[in-house]
Structure formats: C-alpha cells, structure tokens
C-alpha cells in the first residue's frame with residue numbers, strides 16, 4: 001500500500017522547522033529525496049521507502065515513537081493541564097513534535113517509569129484491565145512492614161471503597177521505622193499502592209514505579225529525563241501477552 005505524506009508536513013513533524021522554514025529550505029535546494037533535489041514542498045513522499053535529507057540531516061522516520069520517562073514528582077501524567085506542568089511539557093524539542101501521550105498515569109507525587117507514545121494500540125494493550133499487565137513499584141512505607149502484610153497482599157486486600165484487590169506480590173527489602181518494599185500489581189485502581197498499604201494500616205512516604213511488564217526503568221535517567229526505547233525494550237512490551245509475572 002502506498003503511504004505518502006506531504007514533504008513539508010513530514011519534515012515539520014520530525015522537527016526540521018516550521019512549514020515556512022521548510023518551504024524556504026526546499027526553495028534553496030537543501031532537501032533531497034533519494035539523492036534528487038526536491039522541487040516542491042507540497043510534493044508527496046513515502047517516508048518508509050525514500051531517504052530524505054534536509055539541511056544535511058537524514059530523516060530518521062518511524063511511524064510510532066516510544067519514550068521512557070523517569071517522571072519526577074510535581075508534574076501530572078496528562079497531555080494538558082490548565083494549572084500544572086505535565087509530563088508532555090518535559091519532552092525535549094526533538095520528541096515534542098510527535099503528539100505523544102502517557103500510556104497510563106502516575107500520581108503527581110509518584111516518580112518513575114512512564115511510557116509516552118503515539119501508538120494507541122500498544123497503549124491500549126498495556127492499559128486494558130483484561131490484560132493484567134504487571135507493574136512493579138518501589139515503596140518507602142512508614143513503620144514496619146511484616147510477613148502478615150505479605151500474606152495479606154498475596155490474598156488481596158479490601159480497599160476503602162470495598163473493592164478486594166487481586167493478589168499482589170509484596171517484597172520486603174528492609175523492615176524498620178521506615179520500610180523499603182517492592183510491590184507487583186496486575187491491575188491499576190486509583191491510588192492503588194497507597195490504598196493497599198492504608199488497608200493494612202500503613203502510609204506510603206515515597207513511591208516510584210520501576211517496571212512495566214518486562215520493561216525496566218533506566219536508572220541512569222534523572223527525574224524529568226527521557227529517551228526513546230531501544231528495539232529490544234520495545235520487543236519486551238510487544239512480545240509478551242502482558243499477563244506473565246516478571247522475574248523477581
């Protein structure tokens with residue numbers, strides 16, 4: 001099937017400049033398609049088949065973009081907010097042009113792994129309640145987390161609205177005045193981690209998501225930083241059916 005798009009629209013979507021800047025570039029003979037100088041900014045090209053060079057830079061075309069962000073506290077997981085900064089506001093210029101949206105939400109005070117993409121199908125697969133995609137969190141909790149809590153979480157706990165959660169895997173890293181834990185969930189109810197700990201009388205002091213399905217947060221990303229997924233990382237998300245538990 002032919003998959004052509006207007007040259008000026010394509011280049012502006014991929015961050016080569018505004019439509020008028022691109023028109024100028026074409027007029028000045030600075031854009032080539034498969035080695036031939038492009039004559040008309042409104043011409044149609046097939047970006048999957050043609051090598052397009054503008055201003056000396058080759059277009060790295062991809063239909064969908066997948067970005068891993070280490071979400072910082074203080075920004076909302078949305079594309080727009082009238083008052084608050086959003087995760088989309090944090091995208092660097094070269095990624096901001098792709099109409100990315102967050103696949104899922106983290107609370108404003110939660111940090112960690114957030115996937116942003118323009119691939120609606122993948123986002124749907126990760127978020128569908130039927131798929132039970134595993135998500136792993138690091139939670140710092142006030143007070144001692146005990147083996148009783150581990151047992152309660154493995155049965156499922158009853159939240160403040162009467163909902164009984166699915167079984168969840170709680171791992172105690174260190175128990176003390178403040179306890180370090182990891183928690184693996186297969187569903188995503190509103191404020192679920194915080195409400196599960198509340199159900200056993202405990203308060204989450206700090207929360208960070210560290211894994212979605214097989215995809216682990218790149219810990220070299222500082223809060224607020226992001227990067228595109230590698231092909232291998234993308235395969236981890238696309239390859240499985242999302243229902244398996246990852247290794248602990």
Ligand code: URA
Pocket residue numbers: 105106107108110190191192193194195207
């Ligand atoms: N559970 C929570 O309580 N908050 C989040 O941001 C994610 C899971």
